Amino acid sequence: MEISVNNINGLATLKIIGRLDTYAASKIAGQITQELEECGEIRQLVCDLEELDYISSSGLRIMLGLAKKYKNNFSIIEANPTVYQVFETTGFVKLMKIEKALRRLSVEECQEIGKGGVGVVYRLDDDTIIKVFREGTTMQELKNEINMAKEAFVMGMPTAISFDIVRVGNQYGLVYELLNAETLSACLKRNPERLEELAKLYAGLFRQLHSIEVPQGSSIPSVLENEIKAINHIGRYFDQESLDILMEIVKSIPKGNRLLHCDLQSKNAMLQGDELMLIDMGEVGYGHPLTDLGHSYSAMVTLLGDYASIIGLPQELAVKLWHRMIHHYFEGASEEEITHRIHQIEVVSCVRAFSWLSLSDSFPEEVIRMCQDAFKERVADRKDYIKQICSTFGDWEM
Ligand SMILES: Nc1ncnc2c1ncn2[C@@H]1O[C@H](COP(=O)(O)OP(=O)(O)OP(=O)(O)O)[C@@H](O)[C@H]1O
Ligand SMILES: [Mg+2]
Numbered sequence: 001m002e003i004s005v006n007n008i009n010g011l012a013t014l015k016i017i018g019r020l021d022t023y024a025a026s027k028i029a030g031q032i033t034q035e036l037e038e039c040g041e042i043r044q045l046v047c048d049l050e051e052l053d054y055i056s057s058s059g060l061r062i063m064l065g066l067a068k069k070y071k072n073n074f075s076i077i078e079a080n081p082t083v084y085q086v087f088e089t090t091g092f093v094k095l096m097k098i099e100k101a102l103r104r105l106s107v108e109e110c111q112e113i114g115k116g117g118v119g120v121v122y123r124l125d126d127d128t129i130i131k132v133f134r135e136g137t138t139m140q141e142l143k144n145e146i147n148m149a150k151e152a153f154v155m156g157m158p159t160a161i162s163f164d165i166v167r168v169g170n171q172y173g174l175v176y177e178l179l180n181a182e183t184l185s186a187c188l189k190r191n192p193e194r195l196e197e198l199a200k201l202y203a204g205l206f207r208q209l210h211s212i213e214v215p216q217g218s219s220i221p222s223v224l225e226n227e228i229k230a231i232n233h234i235g236r237y238f239d240q241e242s243l244d245i246l247m248e249i250v251k252s253i254p255k256g257n258r259l260l261h262c263d264l265q266s267k268n269a270m271l272q273g274d275e276l277m278l279i280d281m282g283e284v285g286y287g288h289p290l291t292d293l294g295h296s297y298s299a300m301v302t303l304l305g306d307y308a309s310i311i312g313l314p315q316e317l318a319v320k321l322w323h324r325m326i327h328h329y330f331e332g333a334s335e336e337e338i339t340h341r342i343h344q345i346e347v348v349s350c351v352r353a354f355s356w357l358s359l360s361d362s363f364p365e366e367v368i369r370m371c372q373d374a375f376k377e378r379v380a381d382r383k384d385y386i387k388q389i390c391s392t393f394g395d396w397e398m
Contacts, residue, residue, distance in 0.1 A: 005035040010043035017051040020059030050078035067096040148284035158277040181272035185312030199324030201276040212259040214286035223285035233358035252390035256288030265299035294348030347389040
């Protein structure tokens with residue numbers, strides 16, 4: 001029986017290793033109190049039970065004591081199935097935050113089937129895949145992606161079933177249903193003659209998504225609030241007057257309660273039979289469809305960076321796909337109306353075109369410079385035009 005305490009800036013971890021039986025608990029209780037007192041100020045205490053094999057009622061009383069002392073700032077993680085069952089049968093799971101141990105998986109023998117900005121995807125078996133997130137991704141980001149995938153699924157969106165969060169070495173992974181499908185990009189690349197048919201499916205997917213109203217009180221976040229946070233985060237790269245323009249764009253978008261994917265480019269849609277399905281749900285939110293279409297424009301039409309690898313298509317073909325998609329999205333509208341909508345979408349896309357810089361604080365100098373040059377051309381030098389287009393957003397009724 002061993003314990004260790006590690007306190008980093010007030011975030012303390014108490015690790016308990018071995019068997020917490022009655023005898024061990026009576027010996028160790030005092031030691032735990034003492035080490036916690038001596039490790040400095042504690043803002044949050046996480047009790048890591050990864051290597052705890054057994055817990056007795058005396059052990060449970062230690063947990064209860066900690067939960068009483070640290071209240072909401074106390075949690076238990078990595079409880080193995082036997083230990084977790086004890087917490088469950090005693091009702092402890094209702095008294096404190098307790099998380100089960102994550103499954104450990106290895107991808108050594110697995111075939112790589114896809115790659116994106118945040119992770120690498122492997123085939124686990126005939127039914128499931130695992131998306132392994134790059135190192136440094138937080139548990140919160142994974143929980144967000146898996147929760148959004150589940151929420152969107154129950155709201156009726158065609159997307160892969162999401163299973164659990166797992167550990168792969170020191171990285172996290174998410175297990176999903178294997179879609180027997182290829183990405184919209186891959187399909188169009190192989191069959192450029194299917195452009196019109198695929199653009200229609202792509203538009204249908206957007207329309208289906210945008211027809212779903214997110215009920216009040218749902219855990220799906222507001223895209224508007226996320227965009228405002230992102231703009232504040234990139235403040236140090238651009239002058240204030242131009243940033244104000246980005247804020248004005250975001251705030252001019254009419255309020256909405258529709259389900260938005262926010263990264264629906266052609267590598268995040270997969271064709272299964274003749275049905276197009278969504279993947280990559282980490283940025284799902286609610287708002288006005290204009291925002292979602294703006295995000296897709298900034299990926300498919302004006303993306304900066306390694307276009308062919310991020311979108312998986314030659315730019316010329318992807319731009320055609322997007323434009324045919326938008327014609328189907330606004331089916332029945334006149335050519336003039338559609339052109340007007342595209343102008344609005346292009347202006348909205350200026351936000352996403354730069355707000356993605358908020359995703360990391362360590363982009364290389366040249367990436368930042370490339371964005372600053374593009375920012376001048378697309379935002380700083382077009383302020384009056386942008387303001388004029390923003391003043392028309394109100395004419396877009398859902
Ligand atoms: N459920 C699935 N079934 C089959 N293939 C999948 C599945 N999910 C993802 N893939 C493949 O893996 C690729 C990357 O997945 P995903 O888009 O989720 O990763 P990402 O790193 O978040 O991407 P992005 O760069 O768009 O952020 C997809 O383009 C697709 O080819
Ligand atoms: Mg993706």
